[in-house]
Amino acid sequence: xxxxxxxxxxxxxxxxxxxxxxxxxxxxxxxxxxxxxxxxxxxxxxxxxxxxxxxxxxxxxxxxxxxxxxxxxxxxxxxx
Numbered sequence: 001x002x003x004x005x006x007x008x009x010x011x012x013x014x015x016x017x018x019x020x021x022x023x024x025x026x027x028x029x030x031x032x033x034x035x036x037x038x039x040x041x042x043x044x045x046x047x048x049x050x051x052x053x054x055x056x057x058x059x060x061x062x063x064x065x066x067x068x069x070x071x072x073x074x075x076x077x078x079x080x
Contacts (some may be wrong), residue, residue, distance in 0.1 A: 010067035017071025035061040
């Protein structure tokens with residue numbers, strides 16, 4: 001269920017970044033802040049469990065960043 005949510009957020013951010021590049025930065029940062037808090041909370045577990053619990057949040061944060069930047073980059077490549 002969480003994977004579906006992250007995919008949906010990435011799609012919405014990519015579309016938002018394509019149509020309104022400047023206004024897409026605030027939702028992207030808010031999503032990354034939320035995922036960063038989850039990563040920090042997961043990393044407090046001892047040993048290898050800390051890395052295992054924080055990894056999904058780090059990879060999700062990376063995906064959100066890539067989708068936003070991809071939308072802005074594709075908008076910049078458009079001829080109009």
